[in-house]
Amino acid sequence: MERNLFAEEHLIFREAFVKFLEREVLPHYERWEEAGQVDRELWRKAGAHGFLFPWASAQHGGAEADFLYSVVMIEEVARHRAVGWSLGLHNDICGPYLGRLATPDQKARWMPACVSGEKVLAIAMSEPGVGSNLAGVRTTALRDGDHWILNGQKTFITNGQLCDLVIVVCRTDPRAPDPHKALSLVVVEAGAPGFRKGAKLSKMGRRASDTSELWFEDCRVPLENLLGEEGRGFYHLMENLQQERLVCAIGSQAEAEWTLEITRRYVKEREVFGKPLASYQNTQFKLAEAATEVQIGRVFLDRLIQAHMTGENLTTEISMAKWWITDMNFRVAHTCLQFFGGYGYITEYPICKAFTDFRVESIFAGSNEIMKTIIAKRLGL
Numbered sequence: 001m002e003r004n005l006f007a008e009e010h011l012i013f014r015e016a017f018v019k020f021l022e023r024e025v026l027p028h029y030e031r032w033e034e035a036g037q038v039d040r041e042l043w044r045k046a047g048a049h050g051f052l053f054p055w056a057s058a059q060h061g062g063a064e065a066d067f068l069y070s071v072v073m074i075e076e077v078a079r080h081r082a083v084g085w086s087l088g089l090h091n092d093i094c095g096p097y098l099g100r101l102a103t104p105d106q107k108a109r110w111m112p113a114c115v116s117g118e119k120v121l122a123i124a125m126s127e128p129g130v131g132s133n134l135a136g137v138r139t140t141a142l143r144d145g146d147h148w149i150l151n152g153q154k155t156f157i158t159n160g161q162l163c164d165l166v167i168v169v170c171r172t173d174p175r176a177p178d179p180h181k182a183l184s185l186v187v188v189e190a191g192a193p194g195f196r197k198g199a200k201l202s203k204m205g206r207r208a209s210d211t212s213e214l215w216f217e218d219c220r221v222p223l224e225n226l227l228g229e230e231g232r233g234f235y236h237l238m239e240n241l242q243q244e245r246l247v248c249a250i251g252s253q254a255e256a257e258w259t260l261e262i263t264r265r266y267v268k269e270r271e272v273f274g275k276p277l278a279s280y281q282n283t284q285f286k287l288a289e290a291a292t293e294v295q296i297g298r299v300f301l302d303r304l305i306q307a308h309m310t311g312e313n314l315t316t317e318i319s320m321a322k323w324w325i326t327d328m329n330f331r332v333a334h335t336c337l338q339f340f341g342g343y344g345y346i347t348e349y350p351i352c353k354a355f356t357d358f359r360v361e362s363i364f365a366g367s368n369e370i371m372k373t374i375i376a377k378r379l380g381l
Helices: 007-033 042-047 067-079 087-103 106-116 233-269 281-309 315-339 341-347 350-362 366-378
Strands: 121-124 140-144 147-158 165-171 183-191 195-201 211-223
Touching: 007 042, 007 067, 042 106, 067 087, 067 233, 067 281, 087 106, 087 121, 121 147, 140 165, 147 165, 147 183, 165 211, 165 233, 183 211, 183 233, 195 233, 233 281, 233 315, 233 350, 281 315, 315 341, 315 350, 315 366, 341 350
Parallel strands: 121 165
Antiparallel strands: 140 147, 147 211, 165 183, 195 211
16 A cells, blocks of 8 residues: 655655665674674764754754654664664654753753764663563652762663763652652763763664663762653653654564565575475465555554644554554564575574564563553553
């Protein structure tokens, strides 16, 4: 089915972004995978080309672009197998917290550098023993004169090594009877006294994405680094999680489409017992099933993108999309890898890297089990 989401300017932007990926990302990507992080210079180059915070105001260096520009970049990063560059996290997961919650003074301090690529963003939610249950966060931020004093540990933090600003979910009122009203968001800047970045974590996939533990030991942060309202951190997170999970679904959908296409081409060329692999009924049926699921995901997702842009509350539907599309993506990858035989198990083949890269998507942005719990509650169960 033909997509009708994009205007001509989005298509022109897509062409420019693809050229950027081909020139500035793909030639270096294998080296970044081995190093466990991308070069910092990549962020500056992306900023210089207008690929960071495209939605930001002109006052802060942005283009005031609509969400479809972000959709374009998320899709192309996925299709070009560059998912270790956490562009969507910076632009569309962390960035909106500043866009929606920062004061004018905070925006003036932080936004221009985020647009230029001089500052890279991260968000620190997860803790050892505390994953999807945000109400269980143990990191504290207590007042001491004109500073917050942070103590605690965060883990699985994407951009953890390169980040210059990290939005930390912390408990500012440990005595609050309602744990949901005890949390706040505090922005910690790299170099703050008591803030330490742990070693890069070695991961199954997405190895070019630097993922780290973060430590806060009597970390002193000015009171004016509070983001949003004190005690409303949980609610600020809930307001932003809709887009975070949508971003996850957009990337997963594009990945599934890529996997299906490279497999379709491969089975037509690969011969088994003297005839193309595509000529066997098992191949045809398996790929017909995969193609059907991919198309269902595309139609549902494009409808959600449109509704999200109008400001609709889509908690239920995006929870559905996040779990179903990420699971579908992995099912398609599992099916398609089998057609590559032994080559599918060799890491130099894109299908192999895709298989390991895709696995995390059912875990991050809230595990798929949590998505089903949310849907069940919204059904009144």
